Amino acid sequence: MKGNSKLKSSFHKIILALLLTPFSAIAEWGLNMTQGVTPISQEIYNMHMVTLWVVTVIGIVVFSIMFWSIFHHRKSKGAKAAKFSHSTTVEIIWTIIPLAIIIALAIPATKLLIKMDDTSEAKITVKATGIQWKWKYDYLDEDLTIYSSLDEKSAEVSQRNSGIDPMQSVNYLRDVDEPIVLPINTKIRILTTAADVIHAWWVPDLGWKRDAIPGFINDNWAIIEKAGVYRGQCAEICGSGHGYMPIVVKAVTMDEYTAWVSEKKIEQEAKNNTKDMVLTMEEHMTKGESVYKAQCIACHQANGEGVKGVFPSIAGSSVAIEADNRLRHIQQIIYGKGLMPAFGEQLSDVDIASVVTFTRNSWGNNTGDIVQAKEVSEARSKPNVITAGDSKKEKIAKSKIDELARAR
Amino acid sequence: MASQEIYYVPDGSKWPIVGTLSLFITFMGGAMMFNNAPGGLYVLILGLATLVYMFAGWFADVISESLAGKYSKQVDVSFRMGMGWFILSEVMFFAAFFGALYYARAFSIPWLGGEGQGLHNGTHEFLWPAFQAMWPMNVMPDPSNYTQYKDTIPAFGIPAVNTALLLTSGVTCTFAHWALKKEQRKALCLWLAATVLLGIIFVGFQAQEYVHAYNDLDLTLNSGIYGSTFFMLTGFHGFHVTMGALMLAVILFRSLKGHFSKKDHFAFEAVAWYWHFVDVVWLGLFIFVYWV
Amino acid sequence: MSTLAHDDHHDHKPTGLKRWFFSTNHKDIGTLYLIFALVMFFVGGSMAMIIRAELFQPGLQFVDPQFYNSMVTVHALIMIFGAVMPAGVGLANWMIPLMVGAPDMALPRMNNMSFWILPFAFALLISTLFMEGGGPAGGWTMYPPLVLQTGNAFPFLIFAIHFLGVSSIMGAINIIATVFNMRAPGMTLMKMPLFVWTWVITSFLLIASLPVLAGGVTMLLTDKYFGTSFFDAAGGGDPVLFQHIFWFFGHPEVYILALPAFGIVSQVIPAFARKPLFGYASMVYATASIAILSFFVWAHHMFTVGLPIKGELFFMYATMLIAVPTGVKVFNWIATMWKGAMTFETPMLFSIAFVILFTIGGFSGLMLGITPVDFQYHDTYFVVAHFHYVLLTGAIFALMSAVYYWLPKWTGYMYDERLGKIHFWLSLISSNVLFFPQHFLGLAGMPRRIPDYNIQFADFNAISSIGGFAYGITQLLFVYIVIKCALGGKKAKPRVWEGAKGLEWTVPSPAPFHTFETPPKLTKEMLEH
Numbered sequence A: 001m002k003g004n005s006k007l008k009s010s011f012h013k014i015i016l017a018l019l020l021t022p023f024s025a026i027a028e029w030g031l032n033m034t035q036g037v038t039p040i041s042q043e044i045y046n047m048h049m050v051t052l053w054v055v056t057v058i059g060i061v062v063f064s065i066m067f068w069s070i071f072h073h074r075k076s077k078g079a080k081a082a083k084f085s086h087s088t089t090v091e092i093i094w095t096i097i098p099l100a101i102i103i104a105l106a107i108p109a110t111k112l113l114i115k116m117d118d119t120s121e122a123k124i125t126v127k128a129t130g131i132q133w134k135w136k137y138d139y140l141d142e143d144l145t146i147y148s149s150l151d152e153k154s155a156e157v158s159q160r161n162s163g164i165d166p167m168q169s170v171n172y173l174r175d176v177d178e179p180i181v182l183p184i185n186t187k188i189r190i191l192t193t194a195a196d197v198i199h200a201w202w203v204p205d206l207g208w209k210r211d212a213i214p215g216f217i218n219d220n221w222a223i224i225e226k227a228g229v230y231r232g233q234c235a236e237i238c239g240s241g242h243g244y245m246p247i248v249v250k251a252v253t254m255d256e257y258t259a260w261v262s263e264k265k266i267e268q269e270a271k272n273n274t275k276d277m278v279l280t281m282e283e284h285m286t287k288g289e290s291v292y293k294a295q296c297i298a299c300h301q302a303n304g305e306g307v308k309g310v311f312p313s314i315a316g317s318s319v320a321i322e323a324d325n326r327l328r329h330i331q332q333i334i335y336g337k338g339l340m341p342a343f344g345e346q347l348s349d350v351d352i353a354s355v356v357t358f359t360r361n362s363w364g365n366n367t368g369d370i371v372q373a374k375e376v377s378e379a380r381s382k383p384n385v386i387t388a389g390d391s392k393k394e395k396i397a398k399s400k401i402d403e404l405a406r407a408r
Numbered sequence B: 001m002a003s004q005e006i007y008y009v010p011d012g013s014k015w016p017i018v019g020t021l022s023l024f025i026t027f028m029g030g031a032m033m034f035n036n037a038p039g040g041l042y043v044l045i046l047g048l049a050t051l052v053y054m055f056a057g058w059f060a061d062v063i064s065e066s067l068a069g070k071y072s073k074q075v076d077v078s079f080r081m082g083m084g085w086f087i088l089s090e091v092m093f094f095a096a097f098f099g100a101l102y103y104a105r106a107f108s109i110p111w112l113g114g115e116g117q118g119l120h121n122g123t124h125e126f127l128w129p130a131f132q133a134m135w136p137m138n139v140m141p142d143p144s145n146y147t148q149y150k151d152t153i154p155a156f157g158i159p160a161v162n163t164a165l166l167l168t169s170g171v172t173c174t175f176a177h178w179a180l181k182k183e184q185r186k187a188l189c190l191w192l193a194a195t196v197l198l199g200i201i202f203v204g205f206q207a208q209e210y211v212h213a214y215n216d217l218d219l220t221l222n223s224g225i226y227g228s229t230f231f232m233l234t235g236f237h238g239f240h241v242t243m244g245a246l247m248l249a250v251i252l253f254r255s256l257k258g259h260f261s262k263k264d265h266f267a268f269e270a271v272a273w274y275w276h277f278v279d280v281v282w283l284g285l286f287i288f289v290y291w292v
Numbered sequence C: 001m002s003t004l005a006h007d008d009h010h011d012h013k014p015t016g017l018k019r020w021f022f023s024t025n026h027k028d029i030g031t032l033y034l035i036f037a038l039v040m041f042f043v044g045g046s047m048a049m050i051i052r053a054e055l056f057q058p059g060l061q062f063v064d065p066q067f068y069n070s071m072v073t074v075h076a077l078i079m080i081f082g083a084v085m086p087a088g089v090g091l092a093n094w095m096i097p098l099m100v101g102a103p104d105m106a107l108p109r110m111n112n113m114s115f116w117i118l119p120f121a122f123a124l125l126i127s128t129l130f131m132e133g134g135g136p137a138g139g140w141t142m143y144p145p146l147v148l149q150t151g152n153a154f155p156f157l158i159f160a161i162h163f164l165g166v167s168s169i170m171g172a173i174n175i176i177a178t179v180f181n182m183r184a185p186g187m188t189l190m191k192m193p194l195f196v197w198t199w200v201i202t203s204f205l206l207i208a209s210l211p212v213l214a215g216g217v218t219m220l221l222t223d224k225y226f227g228t229s230f231f232d233a234a235g236g237g238d239p240v241l242f243q244h245i246f247w248f249f250g251h252p253e254v255y256i257l258a259l260p261a262f263g264i265v266s267q268v269i270p271a272f273a274r275k276p277l278f279g280y281a282s283m284v285y286a287t288a289s290i291a292i293l294s295f296f297v298w299a300h301h302m303f304t305v306g307l308p309i310k311g312e313l314f315f316m317y318a319t320m321l322i323a324v325p326t327g328v329k330v331f332n333w334i335a336t337m338w339k340g341a342m343t344f345e346t347p348m349l350f351s352i353a354f355v356i357l358f359t360i361g362g363f364s365g366l367m368l369g370i371t372p373v374d375f376q377y378h379d380t381y382f383v384v385a386h387f388h389y390v391l392l393t394g395a396i397f398a399l400m401s402a403v404y405y406w407l408p409k410w411t412g413y414m415y416d417e418r419l420g421k422i423h424f425w426l427s428l429i430s431s432n433v434l435f436f437p438q439h440f441l442g443l444a445g446m447p448r449r450i451p452d453y454n455i456q457f458a459d460f461n462a463i464s465s466i467g468g469f470a471y472g473i474t475q476l477l478f479v480y481i482v483i484k485c486a487l488g489g490k491k492a493k494p495r496v497w498e499g500a501k502g503l504e505w506t507v508p509s510p511a512p513f514h515t516f517e518t519p520p521k522l523t524k525e526m527l528e529h
Ligand code: HEA
Pocket: A055, A058, A062, A097, A098, A099, A101, A102, C141, C254, C255, C257, C258, C300, C301, C319, C320, C322, C323, C324, C326, C327, C328, C330, C358, C359, C360, C361, C362, C363, C364, C365, C366, C367, C368, C369, C370, C374, C377, C378, C379, C383, C386, C387, C390, C391, C394, C395
């Protein structure tokens, strides 16, 4: 696509001159669909180009005739209107020709679709679950689960009027804290599903997107042919964080992949066992802040004030201030409530302890409370005080946990 | 087809705007109730009352114009077309719910139960391993959210009786029409009264069935997709029967007053069409909701 | 008998509020519809301006994501249900009785109600923007479970849809009854102007598709408030079921927006080419085929939800097939121009631009219809570009064309041709600057319905926004032209355009309050098209 890139750069210059915007210089240009790194994505790209050319040619032919007529058959040039008003022959011709073109396009499309549908004989299966607003990946063959949310930096910059110029970070809104790692040259199955609303898993370089539907699983596959980092985004509106749930795939060799898996497993082991950790206030605040930025900022905002009418303010909230509400506060994060997702499975005891401490000591919430991991660990086994007394809600909360447990 | 007659174009009328306002108030009331806003119920009642007022007033105008002989044949045809296409739109409304029933039975439940390998590979295995596809489905994929019912309503109990009732009412309605065409007013009124009565009995049985379902069978709107489709389909149908019976009652009342003539009785026919439509929908319900 | 048969005193119009609130006159109701549509175009357009302002640069500058989403949602609902559909019905009201030689619409009182519902329905919808939790923010497609997370706005959204549906169904019934029952003697079906044909077919689409949507949103309501589980897998339902229901309505809906536009263009092009419409009969059949096919393609909006492969193939073929009858229409328009004696007044310019730009939108539609490739296009700006080409430079351009074409007939004065042409050229350029770059954005991977984006998309978004603002400001000129024309100007002749054919040009300009109170005697010449 050499011609294309030339076109790109000259176009680029014109625009630059036109807009005099400084940011053009760093923007990465894209005019066309990516060719991607899987056999399927390559074929899709070809199919796309073929169709594009077909319609372009049809357009040029049809509109050339029209413009010729517009120039020559105008009254100001003394044209006299003819009287004819139909011709069965030409009408048949221009029904048949488009039909033929369409059939010619449908045949390769059908073949490609059938190829895409075949998920058999995959070596590795990963289940991707969309959750408002992050992705959870279960490596089904490995008993490994990771969560992947928007990276802290983007989360901070993306706050309304954050005062930080997004132009400074190349991967603004396209970075995550935990990329999903996959081996190259291996048939990988990716199952998509969701825990709350519909999301869609899309990495353009892999050649497809697939909706993640709560309660159902969709089956897809890919063979990544080139090592590298591939970025995508959630592609189905899923609420206010829809623009903030990117996907990053790191494709590595099989060896690197195996190494990564064992490393992650050890990490996870450690994470599951933090109930005895005791941190100081400072440590809690630093850790809590980073957990907050990664997990909570999308809803409750950097200033802790939330979004009026949708996400309540934590700043000044009785839950986050009153001593009686400590347990409620911890459990709110473990079990979630209403639109707030449950974090109990995702966050370790110490993470929860830190974020609770952090929220109880920020934005004017000056309780001075320190919550330690042990308290969180205990809160996990206590009955849920948030839904206590409300049998229907309790049921729902319980089923959510079951759902998560099942999803695991 | 066009004719040479002069078409009656009514003067300005307040009823359309009253109708609009009444619907607006009704919707407002309904929405307020859903949001637990104070006074919602009163707004709703006010809206419905205005709605009734509008129907009464509007139809009174139409009836008096009709009795005054202002309507030509052509106006009559317009009314007929209006009613016919309105009924088609109602058919499509029911089609949405029948479609949902079909979809649940043919697709979603089998998929949840493990069919559709390849496409929804893993749905059953990873999400609902305990679920077994069946119809009627009385163990939900996630039982904690939904009310499990003890049993469904068998087709050959009340529903079969109701089928007979409604089919009979279709026949009596046709008898009434014949009587009208023969200008036998007394027979007309009797047959009409019979039709209304059958309709009322139908609704009565239906109500009893609902009470039984809710109280004895734990079959509710909350009983998963079976309960949802069952109550929405039969409920909307029951609502239509009620409306139809009400309309028939009005026609009966007008017949008693001698409003219709052998040639000129569009209102009667419109309601009869409606009644037959309700009848046909019921057959669909009986077969697909209760029976198979 | 004849005095009884007609209540209206000749040449006497009701005055004051009564004239507009109690109206049974197709022209007045048509005017109300058109004015309402224009106002709604501006309301929906202002929301689009908020969208474009937020997207002008990366980063969040003006609105919260939640509010952004509700702008997108309400923008679409207003443009579709508040601007394009009412404008089409307004034209139908004004022109169909004039075109078929009827004294009025068949059911004049119901006609009034179909109009007056609209402002109230939109009052329900727009009021939600001021509610706790904000307006509906799940996209105009209202997919569950997301839409079930809507706050207090939820029941208002649902009832607004029900209400609008009632209005449209009544409107459609009225049009069908008018066309089938009210034609003047001699006006046979195959002699009717094509605009009338497209509206009859559109009415069928409305009657068959809107009740299905009403059913679907009713299920949403019961799922939220009455514990049903139509769209919840935990109870045996499926969120995707809603999508089937929605698009069973939604795809015919897009043709509800497009077919009247086809009708308009089929009136305008012959008039300015001074040549009969080429292939009248095939135009009618093509329109009917499009309408029928439109009920069998809905799942092309759902290729990525995980349909069985047989379904995907079926819907791909059916979708691609629609290109054939649509192509027939495009070719017929061009053949109409061929060997004509064309002049290029504003209506003609808009119609020609329609033919080109709608076709470009159709081409991207065809690309979207190819299932495997749609896995890359779906829910990106490529789709946004597609549907704005068919909707804005399609439907709206055709509506503009219609307004310029018939405005002298409505007001009795000629509009300012020079300003009209300026309006056209500015609209043409700005709308392409607005939407063409969105193709690139989509291909480069920008998802739709996001308030903020990666910097790689910054440039095209900035260009697009500039085009958007330019297009928006240009429309102020349109309003000026219309108002100026309504207030005065050069007097219009009954036959405003030299080449215009049809009954509507045999009555004076402005068309008197009552026309064809007795069926007109049709001559052969009057029936030409
Ligand atoms: C006026 C409205 C309108 C019209 C007329 C169309 C017309 C078409 N649309 Fe479009 N469409 C929309 C409005 C419209 N659409 C909207 C609003 C959406 C998005 C909804 C949402 O998600 O919010 C959408 C989305 C949409 C999708 C889903 C994309 C996605 O979400 O992934 C698809 C996929 O198939 C599609 C296809 C088509 C096709 C094939 C046509 C065809 O009818 C086009 C046919 C026309 C031509 C092809 C051009 C003329 C023909 C010739 C000159 C003949 C020769 C041509 C060939 C042989 C190729 N449309």
